Amino acid sequence: MIIGAFVAILNQTVLATALPMIMKDLKITASTGQWLTTAFLLTNGIMIPITALLIERISSKILFTSAMFVFLIGTIISASAGTFGMLLTGRIIQAAGAGIMMPLLQTIFLLIFPRERRGAAMGLMGLVIAFAPAIGPTLSGWIVDSYDWHYLFIVIIPIAVLDIILSFIGMKKVVELKNKKIDYLSIVLSTGGFGSLLYGFSSAGNDGWSDPAVITTLIIGVVFITLLIWRQLKIANPILEFRVFKYPIFSLSVILSSIVMMAMIGAEIVLPLYVQNIHGESAFHSGLLLLPGALLMGIMSPITGRIFDKVGAKWLATLGLAILVGGTIPFIFLTADTPLWYIILFYAVRFFGISMVMMPISTAGMNALPNHLINHGSAVINTMRQIAGSIGTAILITVLTNVTDDGMPSKSLAVTNHAAYAKKAMDASLNGMNAAFLVAVIFAILGLILSFFIKNKPKEGSSAKYLQK
Structure with a gap:
């Protein structure tokens, strides 16, 4: 699980120093190229809240293996991309798998380790949360200086394949499943709310806080999340339990x-x-x-x-x-x-x-x-x-x-x-x-x-x- 989460989170920042070469190769502007990182973070952020629902409905073994497989498909598409649209599609599919990884990893670690050993277990997660994004720009810079930017994704493919094989062998069912009724309106509110907030704050860094698109998306995000919280506190089977x-x-x-x-x-x-x-x-x-x-x-x-x-x-x-x-x-x-x-x-x-x-x-x-x-x-x-x-x-x-x-x-x-x-x-x-x-x-x-x-x-x-x- 640490291997899978490591390569998934690594991809958040792996394009940081490779963007100039990608922009030149695909003939795109900086504002367009930035979407390769922004879209990854947006999709990742949207998937994380929904994962709380998936963990309770799908076997942890199947969920982890499926997330790694989705991530692998996105990586293969990115590695073979010859156009910006294809590369962006690959990044979004990558992020859909990566967004499931961290909540699932954290949940399973906390359930399989007793409380008196959870600190050591979660310490291993620190390798993923901070170390993977931190080495991303360095690794990216070395690869694009020495090889083609496609190798950023090519080197990850065998690791992802190996991890999928290991998950079939080593993963077990850990989380107790519940046959909850899915509230689709909550999923819409979660996706719209967290997606809008992340987009608004990400855009504010480049476009400024007074930009109409930034203001609009932040307002939409706040409204949707307010409605999401209200609904989760009212319905019997919330997708995200805010009572935490x-x-x-x-x-x-x-x-x-x-x-x-x-x-x-x-x-x-x-x-x-x-x-x-x-x-x-x-x-x-x-x-x-x-x-x-x-x-x-x-x-x-x-x-x-x-x-x-x-x-x-x-x-x-x-x-x-x-x-x-x-x-x-x-x-x-x-x-x-x-x-x-x-x-x-x-x-x-x-x-x-x-x-x-x-x-x-x-x-x-x-x-x-x-x-x-x-x-x-x-x-x-x-x-x-x-x-x-x-x-x-x-x-x-x-x-x-x-x-x-x-x-x-x-x-x-x-x-x-x-x-x-x-x-x-x-x-x-x-x-x-x-x-x-x-x-x-x-x-x-x-x-x-x-x-x-x-x-x-x-x-x-x-x-x-x-x-x-």
Whole structure:
């Protein structure tokens, strides 16, 4: 399951540094090419809430194998694509399978491991949640520099085939099935609501918050999700059980996970821009500079999971968020002369802190739920992470763009004194990046404050009372 989820989540960011080559090869614009990532995230985000319903109606073995098969079909289509339409179709089919992976993985892990070992199990999931997207740009840069962009998908095909074979051998039925009546209106509201919200926040980063399409889709998303929540609380068989928010620690874990995701996005979006635009490094090298941080998180996630099993989430989360704050503050002071070792060091410090927070706080939240609500809690927490990632990206890109635009010199200066214009333009870009990191620091500080409301280690059977008074 970890192998399947790893390659599925890896595909969220694998096109990041390959887009210029794809645009040139398929003769498309940047705005069109961006849909290869946006459509993947949208489809992924739409599928996650629906997965809570699928988990209860379809055998976990059949569901996992089917999701991997759908993902494989999408990968094959993408690998053989000769047109933008074919590549986009492949990406959407990939995402339909990938969207099922994380909630299913989380649900099954929490059911097959006892509570006292769930931290270690969920620590392994940290490899998937943060490590896979983090190495995506580096892997993508190396492949497109060395080979054709089609190899981004070709290398995944044998892994997916092997995983499907392994699932036939090793997967078992885990989740107790329920023959619930499907409420199709809820599916429509979920798809329209989460799809519109994700699209709105994703578009806001590029088009601005005042764009009519952004405003319209955000309003539609809010209305649909409000109707979805109202309907789920009224009907006998909800597709997504929002009563999970009655458990305080679960609600707190959702908020903290979302905040950490928003803070994490800051480095992953802004730092490559800094390394490429200010230092003039290639896309591959910018990804390579961030790889040590991703590797550190991959190593630390299982370790922090085991520590969680012994001491609980409180001090792990508090210390991790303090480290995240301390590791983000130096990026507020980036200059044109900041050495690259500085970037590598403090980016790794940030991810060390995140590894102490992300999975432990998610595990604490999921431990607060009774077993029959775990699949719904998993769908909710993964959906909120997707939305938080989109919101964080939109906010940081908006801040970066607005501060940069405000500081840009007059075009006339480029004619009279090109050197002075270039210097002022670089300063404006740096100010925008520093401002974006200031917002990321604020996110992290907010998370640090909230972490003090977690109890150190819950007693068995008191999962509904994790919040300190």
